[in-house]
Amino acid sequence: MRSRDTAVAALKIDLHELTPPADHFFGQCAALHLTFFEQLSHAASNAPQVADKDALARVSGVMLERYEALVARIDHHKLDRTATIQPHLAGAAEFERRTMGADWHEQVAAAHVTIGFLTDFWVNLAAGLDRDDRAAVEQALRAENIEPTLHAIVERVIAANPRLSSRLAVWCRRLVGDTLLQARSALVMHDDNAHDEAQIDPVMTELIGEHTRRMDRLGLTA
Amino acid sequence: MRSRDTAVAALKIDLHELTPPADHFFGQCAALHLTFFEQLSHAASNAPQVADKDALARVSGVMLERYEALVARIDHHKLDRTATIQPHLAGAAEFERRTMGADWHEQVAAAHVTIGFLTDFWVNLAAGLDRDDRAAVEQALRAENIEPTLHAIVERVIAANPRLSSRLAVWCRRLVGDTLLQARSALVMHDDNAHDEAQIDPVMTELIGEHTRRMDRLGLTA
Numbered sequence: 001m002r003s004r005d006t007a008v009a010a011l012k013i014d015l016h017e018l019t020p021p022a023d024h025f026f027g028q029c030a031a032l033h034l035t036f037f038e039q040l041s042h043a044a045s046n047a048p049q050v051a052d053k054d055a056l057a058r059v060s061g062v063m064l065e066r067y068e069a070l071v072a073r074i075d076h077h078k079l080d081r082t083a084t085i086q087p088h089l090a091g092a093a094e095f096e097r098r099t100m101g102a103d104w105h106e107q108v109a110a111a112h113v114t115i116g117f118l119t120d121f122w123v124n125l126a127a128g129l130d131r132d133d134r135a136a137v138e139q140a141l142r143a144e145n146i147e148p149t150l151h152a153i154v155e156r157v158i159a160a161n162p163r164l165s166s167r168l169a170v171w172c173r174r175l176v177g178d179t180l181l182q183a184r185s186a187l188v189m190h191d192d193n194a195h196d197e198a199q200i201d202p203v204m205t206e207l208i209g210e211h212t213r214r215m216d217r218l219g220l221t222a
Numbered sequence: 223m224r225s226r227d228t229a230v231a232a233l234k235i236d237l238h239e240l241t242p243p244a245d246h247f248f249g250q251c252a253a254l255h256l257t258f259f260e261q262l263s264h265a266a267s268n269a270p271q272v273a274d275k276d277a278l279a280r281v282s283g284v285m286l287e288r289y290e291a292l293v294a295r296i297d298h299h300k301l302d303r304t305a306t307i308q309p310h311l312a313g314a315a316e317f318e319r320r321t322m323g324a325d326w327h328e329q330v331a332a333a334h335v336t337i338g339f340l341t342d343f344w345v346n347l348a349a350g351l352d353r354d355d356r357a358a359v360e361q362a363l364r365a366e367n368i369e370p371t372l373h374a375i376v377e378r379v380i381a382a383n384p385r386l387s388s389r390l391a392v393w394c395r396r397l398v399g400d401t402l403l404q405a406r407s408a409l410v411m412h413d414d415n416a417h418d419e420a421q422i423d424p425v426m427t428e429l430i431g432e433h434t435r436r437m438d439r440l441g442l443t444a
Contacts, residue, residue, distance in 0.1 A: 038266065050303060057289065060263065
């Protein structure tokens with residue numbers, strides 16, 4: 001299995017021309033991580049087995065740590081936390097609502113797919129921040145790789161109930177649209193739309209490629 | 223304001239004759255802390271303001287740390303995590319369901335009241351464990367005092383909407399019954415019921431006294 005981190009680190013292109021200013025970046029990224037925390041703690045609540053409950057609670061704890069690291073950066077810039085994060089809460093909540101899933105299986109698959117995608121995206125987007133901010137984002141979002149844990153749970157879910165495969169495959173494919181929109185909502189677009197799209201396209205293509213590999217590792221058709 | 227820790231540390235009596243064996247103790251206490259984590263992360267989800275969302279997410283992170291410390295003790299005793307915790311999940315979930323609250327205000331008040339009460343109770347109950355286990359429980363459950371954070375949120379909620387006072391007072395009074403039952407469900411009772419009750423009564427009286435002081439500090443009638 002090719003390491004995700006390696007795959008993304010190998011990305012030769014980034015979105016630095018479209019990176020929002022630090023206040024917008026950290027506000028939206030922090031709001032999104034609150035959402036990830038909620039999504040995973042919700043999945044932990046609904047997990048029928050202790051082992052999955054335990055694993056999901058711990059992963060949601062990692063999201064909380066990432067959130068705290070992002071908030072520390074907001075503090076570092078002497079920005080007001082509420083003014084910086086609040087404007088992004090509604091968009092994050094709407095994304096959470098659209099990707100919530102009808103049952104626990106879909107919730108776990110959604111968390112795996114959307115958090116994986118958006119983590120790669122935000123690390124890429126950090127390329128346009130100044131050096132210290134960029135390093136802080138990379139450190140926070142790469143500190144603990146949660147993908148093996150989520151992968152293992154989804155894999156076990158499918159193994160225990162192979163008939164779920166096709167439903168989860170369709171569900172995860174459906175998530176890509178909302179996840180792409182959520183990612184694009186962070187970008188600062190310019191008047192030269194064609195130029196912007198030329199920056200965005202190859203990055204999104206690579207992130208979707210990584211999504212496909214994530215699905216392949218689960219034996220799901222992307 | 224009298225410190226809660228001092229009040230409880232001053233308890234001259236404890237439940238050591240009724241303390242369950244370590245596997246039961248840590249299994250039930252860990253299951254309960256998963257529930258506290260879920261209760262608080264749920265309240266974080268529902269919080270309308272960033273500041274409260276932030277505070278509740280962090281407090282739920284503290285519950286997760288306590289849970290992890292309790293699980294570490296299960297590991298230390300070379301007990302199987304699932305076999306130790308799973309039997310207590312249904313009871314904890316039922317308690318969570320009964321004390322969930324109809325809206326965010328009730329959720330936050332319930333978390334403050336029930337977690338405060340049960341934390342005191344479990345620290346007291348740890349008196350019957352061996353020295354290392356007892357020290358581990360005290361360290362885990364007293365590591366970060368979450369009460370000021372929860373108190374401040376409930377106080378702010380009431381200040382912003384004074385008409386909530388009477389509803390929250392009734393709600394918190396109603397919680398005491400379920401919380402007492404949850405506490406009692408951990409005790410190992412003996413044939414001599416009168417003797418057991420003579421042990422239990424003064425401890426519960428003191429815990430209810432502490433509950434009353436917690437309510438007083440909020441200006442609520444207990």
